Amino acid sequence: MQKEIIQFDQVSLDFPGNITVFENISFRLLEGTFHFLTGASGSGKSSLLNLIHLSMRPTKGHIRLLGYDVSAIKRSEIPFFRSQISFVFQDFRLLDHLTALENVVLPLRLQGVPFQKCRLQALELLKWVGLEGFYEAYPPTLSGGQKQRIAIARAVITQPKVLLADEPTGNVDDQTGVKLLYLFEELNKNGTTVLVATHNQLLPQEFSYPQLYLDRHKISLILPAEGETLNGF
Amino acid sequence: MASDLPITKNPAARYVPWTVGLMMYLASLAAFLFIVGFHFFGSWRHDLLTHVTLEIPKHSLLTSTLSQNDLDTLILKIKDVVQKTPGVTHITVISPQMGQKLLAPLLGDQQIILKNLPLPTLIEIEKNPEILDVSILEASLKKIFPPLRVINHQTHFSKIFILGFSLEVFLLTLMSAFFVTALLTLSFATRTSLLIHKNIIDILSLLGASDAIIAKEFQSNARTMAIRGAGTAYILLLLTALLGFFLFQRHETFSFPFFFLNHLSWTLFLGLLVPLLMGFFMIFSARLSIGRLLKKLDHA
Structure with missing residues (x-):
């Protein structure tokens, strides 16, 4: 039986100046599922991912991650969740002074794993994302698609339970975007829960996965087969 | 990968070890002069209080x-x-x-x-x-x-006491000023380094780095700067000692080198321990600065 890995319960998020982003949204994601997070620009896709990645705190409501209530989490407990929930950023967030290989091993190095122990794993991952031969390349010398692949390899090296991706195809061409999605799909088949935020409506059509749709501070679920929309699920 | 943070490339921190080293050196000199002054004024005080000279002109x-x-x-x-x-x-x-x-x-x-x-x-x-x-x-x-003159040295005591006390207070103030300046310099370098590398810190934090890990990187850099500073101070102190010994050796009437020898323990204490002690305080202060600043940055 699949467990709930992400659970939002009546969560609201307001920004200073009475700007409401979400209002009492509730949803649950089961372990090993793949979802798109869609909605117009400014609908709050990034904010929702940030709430899951604990980069923001809700104004109201409860969030449960990996079975724990994280609504009032202590700062010192955040690294534990971030080691289980990886994030692929639209702007890659690579360290320019490190090589591709060094960037990929970074999350493990931060957990105290010696470089030599994680080197082989990182080489395999870079090969997997199609960057064989770019191990010693520095990010500024690479294309957007290559940088995004490094970011994906870095995100999965810790074998996370959840992978969040914020517009991962936003800075790459359509063909590269689809290839990146195949990588996410492959990860999902290995058991990782994937949530991909995108404003590109073609991706949910190409990949038949359910969508969490954000609109006017509310969330709804769009199932792929029938295009059926479920509100307040 | 020696360090995941390029903090040693911080241009603001380039001269910090030398500045800190100079401060440590000056603080050690001030401390040494304080000890010398304390010894001499103590000796004079004793002589003035316990001696009377009779003069038959x-x-x-x-x-x-x-x-x-x-x-x-x-x-x-x-x-x-x-x-x-x-x-x-x-x-x-x-x-x-x-x-x-x-x-x-x-x-x-x-x-x-x-x-x-x-x-x-x-x-x-x-x-x-x-x-x-x-x-x-x-x-x-x-x-x-x-016609016998009785010279009671005790009458000069108050003037010498005021002079000695003022000099000792001045030297202690000077030593403290160097000490505080060295601390502030390192604290400033650490804080600017943290601010300059805020983006990197944010990324590391998003990748799951705890504050302790980030602080460790910066502390290690502060420690390196303090050690380099102490090394600079030791070299300067050694050069000063050699120069002093060379200069005073040429004047047989001065017994200053014997002061060094008679107070070897003090000389060693000041020469070795003052920079070490300052280095320790600097690392501790850097640790506090890092902790406070990371909380302020609050990338959670």
Whole structure:
């Protein structure tokens, strides 16, 4: 039986100046599922991912991650969740002074794993994302698609339970975007829960996965087969 | 991968080890001068409080007619009175001949000048300042020999005390100022480094780095800067010691090198421990700065 890995319960998020982003949204994601997070620009896709990645705190409501209530989490407990929930950023967030290989091993190095122990794993991952031969390349010398692949390899090296991706195809061409999605799909088949935020409506059509749709501070679920929309699920 | 943060490339921190080293060096020198001052002023204080000098002038109406035998008799009489006075612990007679010997190293080969100097006969009295009343002794001695001068060094004590105390306070203030400046310099370098690398810190934090790991990176850098600073201070102190030894060795009349040798433990303490102690405080202060700043940045 699949467990709930992400659970939002009546969560609201307001920004200073009475700007409401979400209002009492509730949803649950089961372990090993793949979802798109869609909605117009400014609908709050990034904010929702940030709430899951604990980069923001809700104004109201409860969030449960990996079975724990994280609504009032202590700062010192955040690294534990971030080691289980990886994030692929639209702007890659690579360290320019490190090589591709060094960037990929970074999350493990931060957990105290010696470089030599994680080197082989990182080489395999870079090969997997199609960057064989770019191990010693520095990010500024690479294309957007290559940088995004490094970011994906870095995100999965810790074998996370959840992978969040914020517009991962936003800075790459359509063909590269689809290839990146195949990588996410492959990860999902290995058991990782994937949530991909995108404003590109073609991706949910190409990949038949359910969508969490954000609109006017509310969330709804769009199932792929029938295009059926479920509100307040 | 030695470090995941390029913090050593912080241009603001490039000269910090040398600045800190110079501060440590100056603080050590100030501390050393404080100890030297403390020793000398302590010694002077003791001498001023426990010594009275009696002077039998060479040229006075009474002494110019005295033969050597008469002078010897007079000295014996004076010694007798002094010895019977309560509170006197020791008497030393310094004859004009002995005075000449004491002055010889200062005047060099000028023996003619030395022989013609109107040196008085001096009687050095060591006393217990709490028992001996100098005015009573002076009155008794004046009855024997009116031109006798009684020099009570205790009267200079207050002036020397004020001078010594002021100098010691000044040196302590100077030492503290160098110490605080070194601390602030390192703290400033650490804080600017944290702010300059805020983006990197954010990324590391998003990848699951705890504050402790990030702080460790910066602390390690602060430690390196403090160690380099201490190394610079040691080199400067060693050069100063060698220069001092070389300069003072050329002047036999100065006993400064012997001060170094007699107070070797103090010299070593200051030379070795002051930079170490400052380095320790700097690392601790950097740790506090990092902790505070990471909380302020709050990338959660």
